[in-house]
Amino acid sequence: LDTETGEIAQLTDGRTRESGWAIWCEPHLRGIYNHLTALNVVTNDAFYFQDEEVRAANLITLENRHVCDIPGRISIGQTGLSPNGKAFAFIHADREHFTQGYSEREALQNMKRFEWEGGHQGWRNSVPCTISLIDTESGHIRDVIELDYHVHHVFYLDADRLLVNHPKDTHGMWIVNLDGSGVRTLRPEDEHGSIVHQVVTANGIYYEAVKRSDNGRENWFGRYDVATDTWDEVQMDGLGYVHTGFDPAGKFLFFENDDGGTHQILSAHHPHDLDRYELRVLKTLTPIQRGQRFHAHPFLAPNRKQLFYTEVIDGFSQVCALDVEDLVDLDEYW
Structure with missing residues (x-):
């Protein structure tokens, strides 16, 4: 394509x-x-x-x-x-x-x-x-x-x-x-749960860790530094099943979220500052019918202008693009 x-x-x-x-x-x-x-x-x-x-x-x-x-x-x-x-x-x-x-x-x-x-x-x-x-x-x-x-x-x-x-x-x-x-x-399993998804970037490995309990899911986002074998994590409330978005540079923090009723692509701003922390809806998607086949799997284009993802349109998963050029290089992510 x-x-x-x-x-x-x-x-x-x-x-x-x-x-x-x-x-x-x-x-x-x-x-x-x-x-x-x-x-x-x-x-x-x-x-x-x-x-x-x-x-x-x-x-x-x-x-x-x-x-x-x-x-x-x-x-x-x-x-x-x-x-x-x-x-x-x-x-x-x-x-x-x-x-x-x-x-x-x-x-x-x-x-x-x-x-x-x-x-x-x-x-x-x-x-x-x-x-x-x-x-x-x-x-x-x-x-x-x-x-x-x-x-x-x-x-x-x-x-x-x-x-x-x-x-x-x-x-x-x-x-x-x-x-x-x-x-x-x-980053073995600990009190924040275990890693479910991750992407390898020029700025380390970004991942989502999940802790499951009778009260539901706790979602933690982290960055693992390969050179030092250290990691930093923040909890993000209000999320369901998550796929970490892929920015090869490791600067733009975005992901796919499916909470069972709403399927969206979100960006996370100021995750380390509770006073300014914000989840922004980049796109509300067609609900997931079942399984990985209908996930969005969002990733950033090499030109850092478009975010590509798949969405079910007219019954089929279609390749779509979202203009995010104004967001990718903000100093608001990690």
Whole structure:
């Protein structure tokens, strides 16, 4: 999608069955594996999964090439490219084991016998997976680490480390070196709860931590400093389910909020000053129908003028843009 002209070019013609992202999105789709594509900004290649192969489609030339095969495996998590564009990180599991495990989870949910508390973490512990790297030129695959539990996001924190969600038995984020060493949880669970979402920026890792109790949710926003292994957090009242917005520079504090009745994109001003703290509504969105498929996932454009997000319009999730040029560089955020 050309964000200036609106011109669309089709990059793939995949026909993969059951190609949705289980467990967080709609699993029963057709095409390529939904939500699991990543863009190599060095080469303009979009890396994606089709059946049991990895392919790359170039956004400029529209060339579509085979990268490598992953026989007997299935990609199960969001992916990331190295800063130099030479390695593609992904999460995969045994196809038969994962498919059977997810079918069992769905059956229990349909029977009203799947309890989120305990049931979700128990299910994760029944699904082993592997984090691997693919050489984007040769297609050679190298395993980084094998896990006896399910994870679903992997990003490059920097040139030498990967950032992964979640640790075993809980929510949060952890890192691992590219050789599989140095596994460590960043900002472990504490009295403010555990990390649910995060974005890696030039100004540290911004995240949302949630503490759940009989009284509902407590939402804490924080910034983790990778260099010093320290973090700073503020509580933000009146919020529901939150996705942290992505500003690559780490200056503009915005996020998606769904409180069960209202779905909005908000910006947070002066979060450290209770006398001036303010949540501003940037856009009220169509209510979420169900699941990740209908989330807005807002992010700031490289030109720092538009905020892109998705919203359900006429029954379909559409790509939308919001002009925020007057807000992005205010000295009112973190």
